[in-house]
Amino acid sequence: MRKVLVCGAGGFIGGHLVKKLKKEGAWVRGVDIKEHEFATSRADEFILGDLTRQNVVEKVLDQPFDEVYQLAADMGGAGYIFTGENDANLMHNSASINLNIIQQAYLKGVRKIFYSSSACIYPAYNQQDPSNPNCAEGSVYPAEPDSDYGWEKLFSERLFQAFARNHGLQVRIARFHNVFGPEGTWAGGREKAPAAICRKVAEAEEGGQIEVWGDGLQTRSFLYIDECLEAVERFMNSNFEGPVNIGSEEMISLNELAKMVIAISGKKLSIYNKPVSYEGVRARCSDNRLIREKLGWAPAKPLSEGLEKTYRWIAAEVAKTVSV
Numbered sequence: 001m002r003k004v005l006v007c008g009a010g011g012f013i014g015g016h017l018v019k020k021l022k023k024e025g026a027w028v029r030g031v032d033i034k035e036h037e038f039a040t041s042r043a044d045e046f047i048l049g050d051l052t053r054q055n056v057v058e059k060v061l062d063q064p065f066d067e068v069y070q071l072a073a074d075m076g077g078a079g080y081i082f083t084g085e086n087d088a089n090l091m092h093n094s095a096s097i098n099l100n101i102i103q104q105a106y107l108k109g110v111r112k113i114f115y116s117s118s119a120c121i122y123p124a125y126n127q128q129d130p131s132n133p134n135c136a137e138g139s140v141y142p143a144e145p146d147s148d149y150g151w152e153k154l155f156s157e158r159l160f161q162a163f164a165r166n167h168g169l170q171v172r173i174a175r176f177h178n179v180f181g182p183e184g185t186w187a188g189g190r191e192k193a194p195a196a197i198c199r200k201v202a203e204a205e206e207g208g209q210i211e212v213w214g215d216g217l218q219t220r221s222f223l224y225i226d227e228c229l230e231a232v233e234r235f236m237n238s239n240f241e242g243p244v245n246i247g248s249e250e251m252i253s254l255n256e257l258a259k260m261v262i263a264i265s266g267k268k269l270s271i272y273n274k275p276v277s278y279e280g281v282r283a284r285c286s287d288n289r290l291i292r293e294k295l296g297w298a299p300a301k302p303l304s305e306g307l308e309k310t311y312r313w314i315a316a317e318v319a320k321t322v323s324v
């Protein structure tokens with residue numbers, strides 16, 4: 001039986017990944033510093049542990065797993081990674097996790113290891129024109145990520161590549177672009193734009209107003225979780241190491257995203273663009289030429305479909321808090 005370790009199994013993508021792996025018949029060990037907030041983990045074993053600690057990593061990575069998925073990271077949306085207040089923590093914690101895991105995977109003879117990098121590694125200077133960002137895989141250098149979160153991801157990509165080069169580990173490095181869906185963080189400061197907007201719309205009263213950070217003209221693309229996991233599976237089953245973008249090419253502005261969610265809700269709401277100092281780059285969109293060429297993959301469905309499912313789920317969560 002295929003034996004799999006999922007690091008970050010208590011998180012959004014990790015939680016969905018565990019479900020998918022279990023459906024496929026794998027034996028799964030999950031590890032996270034916290035339980036999953038919204039669902040009981042389907043993992044065969046779920047270990048609560050801090051992966052910044054080497055002795056914890058030695059315990060959870062104690063055998064030559066067929067596959068390891070390294071998704072654990074100290075992360076959040078713009079309100080967490082762009083303010084500067086969390087930089088020391090997120091760099092120290094995520095780098096420690098990655099250093100521990102790759103070394104232990106090598107020592108235990110892990111067959112294949114997946115690393116979740118991010119679109120945040122791309123240089124800020126290529127993402128200033130709202131209608132024409134450059135996020136092609138080869139555009140990383142000269143490096144100038146817009147956050148320390150991005151710098152850590154870039155360091156860890158190189159760390160994983162160095163272990164592949166010097167120790168023969170099979171690595172698969174993906175750069176996720178704004179993955180969203182149900183059972184992800186939707187409040188508390190670490191939520192990302194789609195979840196935050198869904199929450200604001202769900203909480204708003206008919207005829208009211210919702211806040212969108214910045215002038216709302218900044219552009220992004222968003223990928224629904226099921227599409228993301230399909231791409232990850234194809235990637236893991238291929239001979240291609242990456243790094244490769246896993247994202248959508250359907251680029252829209254934040255105001256357009258908010259209008260889409262408002263339309264899904266059926267409410268009449270207006271948008272207030274709140275000036276903030278940490279809205280991130282002006283434009284970001286996945287460039288899928290490489291993944292199409294190497295894996296024949298592209299998202300199958302429009303953004304609106306995934307957004308509808310996500311809005312329904314967040315609205316139900318909001319309703320629970322109101323009724324408590």
Ligand code: NAD
Nearest residue numbers: 008010011012013033050051071072073116118176178179
């Ligand atoms: P998430 O925050 O829901 O999941 C990350 C998990 O890591 C959390 O459950 C967290 O508790 C866990 N973790 C943090 N510190 C830990 C520690 N010291 N020990 C053990 N576990 C720890 O985020 P996600 O959206 O599921 O993202 C998964 C991965 O994908 C992350 O590495 C993230 O950087 C990357 N990524 C995600 C997106 C996205 O849009 N969701 C975009 C780019 C990259």
